[in-house]
Amino acid sequence: MASAAAAAPPAAVTGPRKGIPPWAWALPPVAVLGLVFLYPLALVVQQSFRPDTGGTSAQAYGDVFASAAFREALGTTVWLALGSTAGCLLLGFVLALVIAFVPFPGGKAVAKFIDVFLSFPSFLITLALLFVYGTVGMANGLWTGATGAAEGPFQFLTTPWGVLLAEITYFTPFVMRPLLAAFSGIDTAQLEVASSLGARPARIVRQVVLPEALPALAAGGSLVLVLCLNEFGIVLFTGAKGVTTLPMLVYSKAILESDYPGACVVAVVNVLISVGLYGLYRVVSRRVGA
Amino acid sequence: MLVHSRKGKWATWAVFFVLFLPLFALPLLVVLAASFATNWSSAFPSGFTTGHYTAATRGESLQALTTSLVTALTASLIALVVGTWAALAGHALKKRGKRLLDALFMLPVAVPSVVVGLAILVAFSKPPMLLNGTRWIVVLAHAVLVTAFAHQSVSAAVVRLDPAYEQAAASLGARPSYVLWRVRLPLLLPSLTAAAGLCFALSMGELSATMMLYPPDWTPLPVQIYAATDRGALFTGSALAVVLMTATVLVLFAVSRIRTKASYR
Numbered sequence: 001m002a003s004a005a006a007a008a009p010p011a012a013v014t015g016p017r018k019g020i021p022p023w024a025w026a027l028p029p030v031a032v033l034g035l036v037f038l039y040p041l042a043l044v045v046q047q048s049f050r051p052d053t054g055g056t057s058a059q060a061y062g063d064v065f066a067s068a069a070f071r072e073a074l075g076t077t078v079w080l081a082l083g084s085t086a087g088c089l090l091l092g093f094v095l096a097l098v099i100a101f102v103p104f105p106g107g108k109a110v111a112k113f114i115d116v117f118l119s120f121p122s123f124l125i126t127l128a129l130l131f132v133y134g135t136v137g138m139a140n141g142l143w144t145g146a147t148g149a150a151e152g153p154f155q156f157l158t159t160p161w162g163v164l165l166a167e168i169t170y171f172t173p174f175v176m177r178p179l180l181a182a183f184s185g186i187d188t189a190q191l192e193v194a195s196s197l198g199a200r201p202a203r204i205v206r207q208v209v210l211p212e213a214l215p216a217l218a219a220g221g222s223l224v225l226v227l228c229l230n231e232f233g234i235v236l237f238t239g240a241k242g243v244t245t246l247p248m249l250v251y252s253k254a255i256l257e258s259d260y261p262g263a264c265v266v267a268v269v270n271v272l273i274s275v276g277l278y279g280l281y282r283v284v285s286r287r288v289g290a
Numbered sequence: 291m292l293v294h295s296r297k298g299k300w301a302t303w304a305v306f307f308v309l310f311l312p313l314f315a316l317p318l319l320v321v322l323a324a325s326f327a328t329n330w331s332s333a334f335p336s337g338f339t340t341g342h343y344t345a346a347t348r349g350e351s352l353q354a355l356t357t358s359l360v361t362a363l364t365a366s367l368i369a370l371v372v373g374t375w376a377a378l379a380g381h382a383l384k385k386r387g388k389r390l391l392d393a394l395f396m397l398p399v400a401v402p403s404v405v406v407g408l409a410i411l412v413a414f415s416k417p418p419m420l421l422n423g424t425r426w427i428v429v430l431a432h433a434v435l436v437t438a439f440a441h442q443s444v445s446a447a448v449v450r451l452d453p454a455y456e457q458a459a460a461s462l463g464a465r466p467s468y469v470l471w472r473v474r475l476p477l478l479l480p481s482l483t484a485a486a487g488l489c490f491a492l493s494m495g496e497l498s499a500t501m502m503l504y505p506p507d508w509t510p511l512p513v514q515i516y517a518a519t520d521r522g523a524l525f526t527g528s529a530l531a532v533v534l535m536t537a538t539v540l541v542l543f544a545v546s547r548i549r550t551k552a553s554y555r
Contacts, residue, residue, distance in 0.1 A: 022379070022382035022383055023383060023387060025375075025378075025379040025382065026376065026379035026380060026383060026387070026391055028375065029372050029373075029375045029376035029379065029395075030376070030391070030394065032372055033372070033376075033394060033395065033437070036410070036430055036433075036434055037397070037398060037406070037409070037434050038394075039413060040406075040409035040410050040412060040413035040414070041401070041405075041409045043409065043412045043413050044405070044408060044409045044412055047412055091309065091313075094305075094306075094309070095306065095309060095310060097292075098302055098303070098305075098306040099306075101292035101293075102292055102293050102299060102302045102303065102306075104299075104303050104306075110310070113314070113315075114314070116539065116542075117314060117318075119488070119491035119492075119495075119538060119539075119542060120318075120491075120495060120535060120538070121494075121495025121496070121497060121512060121534075122495075123497055123512065123515070123516070124317065124318075124321060124531055124535070125317050127321060127515070127519060127524070127527060127528065127531060128316070128317030128318070128320045128321050129317070130519070130524060131320045131321070131323075131324050131330055131335075131524070131528075132316065132317075132320055136330065136331045137330065137331075138320070138330065138332070138333055138334075141330070141331045141332040141333065142332065142333050145332050145333075168313075169313050169314065169317065172313070172314075173314075191292060195292075195294070201292050201293055201298075204292060205292070226399075226400060229402070230401075230402035230403065230404075230498075232402070232403065232404050232497065232498035232501075233497045233498060233512075236497070236501070236516065237516065237519065239519075239520065246402075247402050247403075247404040247405070247498065250402075250404045250405060250408055251404055251498075251501060251502065254408055254411070254502065255501070255502060260412070263408060264408070264412070267402075267404075267405040267408050267409075270402050270404075270405060271401050271402065271405055274400050274401065274402055275397070275400045275401065277400075278396075278399070278400030279400075282393070282396075
């Protein structure tokens with residue numbers, strides 16, 4: 001395969017000399033993508049219109065939309081994604097602001113740590129939270145040890161709030177990276193001028209830094225929104241029966257209940273929401289040049 | 291710069307670390323501490339043991355580690371070849387064609403990984419392409435998921451490539467394949483290794499699509515970690531997670547060594 005790739009694109013460099021047009025070189029990778037990704041995706045859409053009883057009908061859609069489980073999952077997914085995105089934006093903005101404009105020794109190391117953090121899987125956060133806030137974890141252990149109560153006050157892990165905390169923790173670095181890049185483009189002289197003219201830090205942040213950071217905030221925020229809508233590992237590891245999101249519903253319908261038409265319907269809805277938002281993200285980030 | 295008084299600076303840093311340490315550093319430390327413990331019901335873990343690691347590097351768990359490594363390596367290689375090819379071919383296209391190609395190759399990022407898993411399961415469960423139940427379906431799913439990232443980082447680097455080098459080579463009579471192999475790919479090497487590292491790390495931690503389609507004889511490490519925590523063996527799960535993180539970081543480190551060597555050329 002490597003040798004095939006090696007022989008491929010140079011016609012693009014030299015142009016029409018060999019008579020193979022540039023678009024022909026783009027065909028093999030597109031064909032591969034079509035076979036292993038686009039065609040399967042089309043099959044999912046097709047299967048969502050094919051109930052187990054045979055024939056073609058939109059009955060599966062009716063069934064799924066009517067079920068309370070689906071509506072609850074849709075609501076949970078959307079509010080968790082919106083809440084996490086808001087939290088990530090706020091937290092990421094504050095943290096990036098300190099790293100960039102109130103520099104401290106070791107700030108570089110912190111930025112590097114964030115890069116490494118991004119390469120770890122999301123479910124590690126939930127696993128860690130189980131030890132910190134779980135039923136017999138650190139926080140509850142401290143509480144019961146101090147008060148002698150039978151159980152601690154931290155029981156939120158298996159509720160949506162636990163998922164929210166994990167998602168904010170995991171996705172904040174995704175906001176911080178573009179923000180730090182945007183902040184490095186701000187001339188510090190601007191801040192010094194504003195400050196010497198008597199502006200307080202809060203005003204400088206609002207009137208000088210924030211306008212510069214808006215594109216990066218928009219781009220990072222919409223990426224995190226899409227990633228939160230698609231998040232599965234965090235919800236799975238929480239192990240909560242009460243928290244069902246759309247990806248979780250796809251998994252449980254397909255693997256646990258073997259209800260493939262139903263799973264495909266939920267999948268189609270989830271893809272439409274995510275791809276729509278992702279398209280918006282691409283438009284926004286292209287327009288602001290981030 | 292933003293805060294000038296000494297007191298204000300210290301206050302800002304205090305706020306920073308009060309937010310940063312519990313949220314980002316604590317989770318990793320907690321997993322690390324738990325992997326050496328047998329019990330955790332107060333502020334600190336108790337019952338120091340290395341037994342979880344002995345268990346984590348033996349039998350099923352060791353097999354899960356090699357499974358993950360092989361899967362990630364194969365998927366990254368496939369993703370790198372397809373992604374680089376698409377990036378180079380896309381660079382030669384006109385604006386509209388390039389935009390279409392970019393959108394097509396970024397689509398797997400926007401589609402939920404669970405749905406990618408479901409789609410591949412549906413498509414490859416019947417003849418003529420019967421892959422369900424084999425290890426190849428897992429490798430395929432991982433390759434689909436990480437190709438987008440390989441394509442993105444390589445096509446960003448292709449744009450920055452100075453065309454003078456390849457033009458000079460071509461004007462001296464180098465054949466297109468020679469220009470590609472000896473000029474363009476070496477110049478792209480830093481971004482290729484960076485892309486390889488990213489793909490590898492993502493594939494090592496992939497859980498969503500894998501949960502949909504792994505066969506019983508090909509369970510990657512994240513699935514093993516889930517199985518452990520699901521049956522309540524949290525400490526074993528932590529040891530496995532530490533093994534996963536260490537393997538990922540080691541490979542990332544090795545890959546970044548290649549990059550520094552290449553950039554001196």
